[in-house]
Amino acid sequence: MNWRGEVNKFLSATYKNWIISKRNVFTVFELIFWPFIGLISIGLLTRFLEVTDDMVAFVLVGAIALSILQISQIDVAYILLFDLWSKSIKQTFVAPIRGYHLVFGALLFGVIRGAVVFLILAVASSRFFGFDFLAGGPVTVIVFLAGMFITAASIGMAVCISILLFGQRADVAAWSLSGIMMLVSGVYYPVEILPGPLQLLSRSTPLTYFLEYYRAAYGYGSHHILLGMGLALLYFAASLLVLNMAIERARKTGMMLRLSE
Amino acid sequence: MLALRAEKICKSFRGLFKKKEVLHEVSLSIEEGEVFGILGPNGAGKTTLMSIFSTLIRPDEGRLEVFGLDAKKKTHAVRERINISSGNPNFPWSLTVRENLNHSAMLYGLYGRDLARSVDEAISAFELEAHADSKFETLSTGTKQRVSLAKSILNRPEILFLDEPTSGLDPDMALKTRALIKKIYQEQEITVVLTTHYMPEAEELCDRIAFLRGGSLIALGTPGELKRALKIGHRIFVQYEGDLDPMKLRIIPGVMDVRASPGKVEMVFDHSERAVSRIIKAFEGADILDIGIDQPDLEDVFLELAR
Secondary structure, eight states: OOHHHHHHHHHHHHHHHHHHHHHOTHHHIIIIIHHHHHHHHHHHHHHHHTOOHHHHHHHHHHHHHHHHHHHHHHHHHHHHHHHHHTTOHHHHHTSSOOHHHHHHHHHHHHHHHHHHHHHHHHHHHHHHHOOOTTTTOHHHHHHHHHHHHHHHHHHHHHHHHHHHHHOGGGGGHHHHHHHHHHHHHTSSSOGGGSOHHHHHHHHTOHHHHHHHHHHHTTTOOOOOHHHHHHHHHHHHHHHHHHHHHHHHHHHHHSHHHHTTO | OEEEEEEEEEEEEEOSSSEEEEEEEEEEEEETTOEEEEEOSTTSSHHHHHHHHTTSSOOSEEEEEETTEETTTSHHHHHHTEEEEESSOOOOTTSBHHHHHHHHHHHTTOOHHHHHHHHHHHHHHTTOGGGTTSBGGGSOHHHHHHHHHHHHTTTOOSEEEEESTTTTOOHHHHHHHHHHHHHHHHHHTOEEEEEOSOHHHHHHHOSEEEEEETTEEEEEEOHHHHHHHTTOOEEEEEEEEEOOOHHHHHTSTTEEEEEEETTEEEEEESOOTTHHHHHHHHTTTEEEEEEEEEOOOHHHHHHHHHO
8 A cells, every 4th residue: 555545544534524514504503603602602701791801811712722622523523423323334444444544534624624613713702802812922822723633633532432332322422522621621710710629630631731821821820731732642642542442342342333233 | 265264253242131142153265256155044144244254343253364364463454355335235425426435445545546447437337327426315225235336346356245235126126236246246356255135146146155044154055066965956746647656756866855645746856857758757657647847946945944
């Protein structure tokens, strides 16, 4: 197999996600409607509460991060979700394809969609609430987005792993995991206000560090971006490993067949 | 050369309360270029065996070799050389036929002109031109089946697994699909392993047949060998008047079984050629009123083995 064939194996998931997304009216809601509504609602809430500009930035960073995370993680989860819904999983897994081909291919599409969401929300928040999303400079934005995408990939893989281990009903994880992240990572509040055990959990969640990193540019506390990035990469590698193990297990238990029926 | 060798393949699935054994020590070999049929009643383990052969699922025990490659250790190398088409196939609904084939071709690492050519050839081979830009969800059952068959030849497999390729098709479409399958394996000289519930299909397409029942391989051979082994020959019915010693019939060359009742005899021959002239000779002294010949088919083998 030469390198172009190998590249096409990666791009197979990008291609499928792109075609399905462009035909799906729900994509418009995923990409524009819900993130926009979420951002505007949060922004208006800050107006009502008459919070300072710094506080507005704090909350809007969280709203933007959550939207990026949701859109990018669902793109990785779509590796299995689309096939699960159309009962065509075996068409993918009889082919000479590996877990990382699917993950990186789907993540590429997730990165594109996540970047589009970021741009839309950044422009909207600047226009309507005077939020300067480039306050920390372009490097800050790039590091923040990279962290978001790596974290999203791990969450998307966790959804796939749940489906391969527990079957079709586990697809609910696709919408639940990012909600849990929202709770423990301090999307709308500093993690210090969380109860002790949840604070421990938040400190083991990379999203916490990426939010702190971006918010630090607006004068909110310090950050430990290297620790966050290290954790994100560690989870990413572990998720990839566990995903491959889950695929292998689904072949042994027959789940791969059941998910296609 | 052997295209596939399975040795003592076992597979169980864990249910809510107990383990259910689906395949028990299935061993068989398939020669390169052979069309091999796997038959058996519902629940015999055919689809599970095909899924193991196509590496979609793993056996609990046993060894599978494809072109000498250990399917457990060299899974990806094996997958490059095989493909499968299943009955009642599914593909992502909102992709068109061409897009689904493009996607599948990408999964097999095809690219550029090779990809475009393979997809075009597959569309043309299974007469899908008129549906190429239709979404999968809008297709009829027969057309979906043809999409699945088209997908299965994209990577020019050396072994093609066809799991009930004509299931759910009307007779006309089934006939057409069988002709297309025949054309493909004759033109591309590939090994074909197929399961079917339709016996004439197995008889028409298969060089050899394995029969599964309750997860075990209970018979293996050419359709002719299976019929002979099970004493399922040509049945010849004779109605007569007069005296006849049934013992005289038992010594006719080729006779496998004789059942006599007053005025009526039913005989089973391994071949019907020359049997009638021998029967007429044996009936000297009696008047033959009627003779009927019932050609045996694989249906009889199936019914006998499925009992």
